[in-house]
Amino acid sequence: MLREKPQDQGGAEGLPEAWLHSTQDVQRIMAGGVNLDGSLKPEMIRALLRFRGIDITAMAEAYGVSHQYFHLVINRERPDRRVQNLIAERLQMDADRVWGRKSNSAA
Numbered sequence: 001m002l003r004e005k006p007q008d009q010g011g012a013e014g015l016p017e018a019w020l021h022s023t024q025d026v027q028r029i030m031a032g033g034v035n036l037d038g039s040l041k042p043e044m045i046r047a048l049l050r051f052r053g054i055d056i057t058a059m060a061e062a063y064g065v066s067h068q069y070f071h072l073v074i075n076r077e078r079p080d081r082r083v084q085n086l087i088a089e090r091l092q093m094d095a096d097r098v099w100g101r102k103s104n105s106a107a
Contacts, residue, residue: 039100042074045087054090 033044040048049056056074057067063086072078074087081095088095095101 035100037100038097040098042076045074045091045098048091049087052091059086059090 033041033047035041046056056070060067060070063083065083069078069080070083070087073080073083076099084099085095088098091098
């Protein structure tokens with residue numbers, strides 16, 4: 001009689017393997033990658049980009065911007081809405097949420 005091999009205990013189910021390639025990324029997320037205003041911290045943004053397999057240098061070249069400039073935007077040293085929107089789009093997240101921008105809703 002053949003028995004099925006039991007599933008490993010403690011294995012992460014439902015997460016793509018690419019998301020688990022770096023324990024440092026997971027630790028950064030668990031350490032709290034969210035600011036008090038709800039925006040994402042720069043290290044969280046970088047970790048999410050890595051999780052999605054997005055290379056900042058390649059993305060910057062595709063949009064005609066240097067990768068150093070992308071890092072300045074991620075670190076919030078350069079407030080460039082166009083680059084912020086590109087990064088949020090690649091993360092499939094709302095740009096206002098990622099960057100902590102206040103949405104201008106008419107009352």
